[in-house]
Amino acid sequence: MHAHLPVARLNIASLAAAIAAISVVGLGLALSIPLLAFELDARGISSTWIGLNTAVGGIATILCAPFLPDLVRRHGAGPMMMGAVALGAASLLAFKVTDAFILWFPLRFLFGASLCVLFVVSEFWINAAAPANRRGLVIGVYATTLSLGFAGGPAILSLVGTSGWAPYVIGAAFFFLASIPVMIGASQAPVIEKESSRGVLSLLRIAPAATLAAFVFGAVETGLVNFLPLYGLRRGLGENEAALLLTIAELGNVGLQIPLGLISDRMDRRKLLLACGLVGLAGAVLIPFLAIDGLAMMATVFVMTGIVAGLYTVGLTLLGARFDGAALATANAAFVMLYSIGLIVGPISVGTGMGLMGPHGFAVMLAAFLLVYVLVVAVQLIRDR
DSSP states (O other), X not given: OTTHHHHHHHHHHHHHHHHXXXXXXXXXXXXXXXXXXXXXXHTTOOXXXXXXXXXXXXXHHHHHGGGHHHHHHHHOHHHHHHHHHHHHHHHHHHHHHOOOGGGHHHHHHHHHHHHHHHHHHHHHHHHHHSOGGGXXXXXXXXXXXXXXXXXXXXXXXHHHOSSSSHHHHHHHHHHHHHHHHHHHHGGGSOOOOSOOSOOHHHHHHHOHHHHHHHHHHHHHHHHHHHHHHHHHHHTTOOHHHHHHHHHHHHXXXXXXXXXXXXXHTTSOHHHHHHHHHHHHHHHHHHGGGSOTTSHHHHHHXXXXXXXHHHHHHHHHHHHHHHOOHHHHHHHHHXXXXXXXXXXXXHHHHHHHHHHHHOTTHHHHHHHHHHHHHXXXXXXXXXXXX
């Protein structure tokens, strides 16, 4: 009887280490992205160039992710996380001292690469350490703490301001704080014994519902976060009300992940992903018909954002149930990679849609992403019956 107790406790220590590390990273990331945009804007760089520089971070993720399972197998999850934390902190501070804008591109690449390592490795760690019957709950907790971290970043910026050294030092400090739980939990981190025989693309064929969930979440979420305030302004809201609408949407992320994780431990996760896609689609279709300043709009963006974020939570849980060891690390790398591609495709599509169709192009493009996803998952469920 007593032999089982330490295992549960070790698992909790290990999970807590990975979740604590990544939520602190979320905080640092959410603080740094607007901070760097403000810094470039203050230096007179055009919004197009700011966008291109930001996109380099996403490109770094897409290029680095496929190599990570092998690197984790060779060097271990703990050391990889520690190296990434140091690189993240150093590159964030380097932005402040680097005057030549051209050098911001390699810096942004390094910063993006460090974040890629942190996300892929911590999600593999969390998925591998989570007990099978509680995996959804564990990943729901992870998604919630990450959302809180993302919400906390801009809040800290609003307190310390965006000029001077303070926000950079605070951002770097968060990265270093993330290393403390990693050092404590590193000995319990999951290891990869052998190389994975599967490539990233083969996973799309094996588990399309799970892997595509990351892409659609990335595209819809970023499209929504980037353009919801602008959509509000175009439909007649003031700046404060438009910002409030986004805050309400983001609260959906925080509030709904643990319930969705719990539900995913009780039912076929692909059916739950289909349901999330359908609810998101319904929300996107509703948006143009709702009064922009009404309670129905607030409720819709709250539920829609939270349920669409569930694509990430439930998709990640499904991967953990389908794969283990090296295959799980590869699946996690594919997941983060597709999410990053979504981050690039989403804002471009939504921005273009609003350019061509006016404000409602915002909802039309979000609906299009969700519709494609719903069809893919529905076809897969019908095929597997």
